[in-house]
Amino acid sequence: MIKDIIIVGGGTAGWMTASALSNVLGDKHYRFRLIESEQIGTVGVGEATIPMIALYNNVLGIDENEFVRETNATFKLGIEFRNWRKVGHSYFHPFGLYGVDMDGISFSHFWMRWQCEGGTLDFSHFNVETEAARSNQFMRTMHEAGPKLMPDVNYAYHFDAGKYAEYLKKRSIKQGVERIEGKIVHVQQDPDTGNIASVQLESGESISGDFFIDCSGFRGLLIEGVYRAGYDDWSHWLPVNKAVAAPCEKVREPTPYTRSTALEAGWQWRIPLQHRTGNGYVYCDQYISDDEATQVLLDNLDGQLLADPKVLKFVTGKRKKCWIKNCLAIGLSGGFLEPLESTSIHLVQVAISKLLAMFPGTHICDAVVRRFNTEMADEYENIKDFLIAHYYVTEREDSEFWRYVRSMEIPAALSERLHLFRSRGEVFVRQTELFKENSWFSVLVGQGMVPQSYHPVADAITSDELNLRMVKVRDGVRKRLEMMPSHGEFIARHCASQGGVSR
Numbered sequence: 001m002i003k004d005i006i007i008v009g010g011g012t013a014g015w016m017t018a019s020a021l022s023n024v025l026g027d028k029h030y031r032f033r034l035i036e037s038e039q040i041g042t043v044g045v046g047e048a049t050i051p052m053i054a055l056y057n058n059v060l061g062i063d064e065n066e067f068v069r070e071t072n073a074t075f076k077l078g079i080e081f082r083n084w085r086k087v088g089h090s091y092f093h094p095f096g097l098y099g100v101d102m103d104g105i106s107f108s109h110f111w112m113r114w115q116c117e118g119g120t121l122d123f124s125h126f127n128v129e130t131e132a133a134r135s136n137q138f139m140r141t142m143h144e145a146g147p148k149l150m151p152d153v154n155y156a157y158h159f160d161a162g163k164y165a166e167y168l169k170k171r172s173i174k175q176g177v178e179r180i181e182g183k184i185v186h187v188q189q190d191p192d193t194g195n196i197a198s199v200q201l202e203s204g205e206s207i208s209g210d211f212f213i214d215c216s217g218f219r220g221l222l223i224e225g226v227y228r229a230g231y232d233d234w235s236h237w238l239p240v241n242k243a244v245a246a247p248c249e250k251v252r253e254p255t256p257y258t259r260s261t262a263l264e265a266g267w268q269w270r271i272p273l274q275h276r277t278g279n280g281y282v283y284c285d286q287y288i289s290d291d292e293a294t295q296v297l298l299d300n301l302d303g304q305l306l307a308d309p310k311v312l313k314f315v316t317g318k319r320k321k322c323w324i325k326n327c328l329a330i331g332l333s334g335g336f337l338e339p340l341e342s343t344s345i346h347l348v349q350v351a352i353s354k355l356l357a358m359f360p361g362t363h364i365c366d367a368v369v370r371r372f373n374t375e376m377a378d379e380y381e382n383i384k385d386f387l388i389a390h391y392y393v394t395e396r397e398d399s400e401f402w403r404y405v406r407s408m409e410i411p412a413a414l415s416e417r418l419h420l421f422r423s424r425g426e427v428f429v430r431q432t433e434l435f436k437e438n439s440w441f442s443v444l445v446g447q448g449m450v451p452q453s454y455h456p457v458a459d460a461i462t463s464d465e466l467n468l469r470m471v472k473v474r475d476g477v478r479k480r481l482e483m484m485p486s487h488g489e490f491i492a493r494h495c496a497s498q499g500g501v502s503r
Helices: 011-025 053-059 064-070 107-116 128-134 161-174 290-299 344-357 366-392 400-407 412-424 437-446 463-483 487-494
Strands: 004-008 031-036 074-076 078-082 090-094 156-158 178-181 184-189 196-201 206-208 211-214 231-233 242-248 258-263 266-272 277-283 310-313 317-319 327-329
Touching: 004 011, 011 031, 011 053, 011 161, 011 344, 053 064, 053 156, 053 344, 064 161, 064 487, 074 487, 078 128, 090 128, 090 437, 107 437, 107 463, 128 463, 161 178, 242 290, 266 290, 277 290, 290 310, 317 366, 327 344, 344 366, 366 400, 366 412, 366 437, 412 437
Parallel strands: 004 031, 004 211, 031 178, 078 258, 211 327
Antiparallel strands: 074 156, 078 090, 184 196, 196 206, 231 317, 242 277, 242 310, 258 266, 266 277
16 A cells, blocks of 8 residues: 655645645555755745635634734735736736626626626726725625625735745644655665655665655656656746845735736736735846846835845746656646746645545556646646736737737637637636636736627626616625725734734
């Protein structure tokens, strides 16, 4: 039976994996060991997340208020995009729905018809998360008696990735995970099967196992170093290949959203935590030097610098296979999609979920391995196309970088999807895709692509009924907002960390 599990690498990916596997599988039949070296730093897989992280935390039985306090977290309702369509323009990509789906189709189609008939309100005013972000408000959805007239408030978190990994590390060790300090210098394979038999540490200690999970980061110590999995390089579509990051002091109450500001050769993130603000410039070094990018970032900070800027180099893409024999890659060792839509931690979570669903018993089944690799490839591909659309659908021509991305040849599947959206405001997402129709609608319209028509079902009701529905949705949004405290007040009341947000 496959029962001795070795996780290579700590950080966010390693400890998320250790915590989930030990929690779900338990220690009755399995032994979990995680090898990490203090000599090797971790990237810290993103400080901004998307709502699915709450599912992961719930499975582990994590108390949300405790987690927020321990990681200096704040809440996130979506992403504000500045200067992406053109300089001076901004729009918001919220986590929640616009209005409510009606008559089997998205609310956006009714809004488009309403606009054609003289409606004056922007579609963003029919979304609770966008309106709350505008006014810096937040709360969890309160229990409502009877049928819900409005969808729940959807949110994620901003947190300190290092503190999150440390938080999960403590939980994992309590659940029986053994942490081993050491740097791997050699990998021993079984000469007959090709499976990894053991890893040898710099100290000389040899650690054997039945199943090895590679959480070693970009280098892919096992999946690439041993098995030469190969890499699908997507930098011709997503050309940003470096990021310079620097924290600064917080200067105001933290906003309940991430900010992405398009710059000359890429974009800058702003992620507010309780105790500081995370900042970074994601750029393509073909169009700007590291020193220039660093200076641009420093010039755009809204608080005093807290640590020296760090430059990180990456290649956007994925491993051709994430699971080979008894080795499975999770996190950066499996691939990296730039942080534009905060999907790094989500892809760690997806890989963990699929591993648990397909976990091997007495042997590793080739059909299961193929299925895992196919499903993970689909996850990366779908997110990749969504990210490309942010760059391609733009009016910017003010720099060489933007002239390149708006004129580049895009994947055929994305081209067809954009044509469909331009024609009738639909994208035909599959159930398994991460980004649904609401996300495509907010980003594509926000970037300047206005559909020429809408779904014909939206014409099935009278104009009076249409106006009545729009008024009801707008009233529902207003009522939600009237109940919400400010983001800072909510944190101070429920989950402020020591030295974090105060009233």
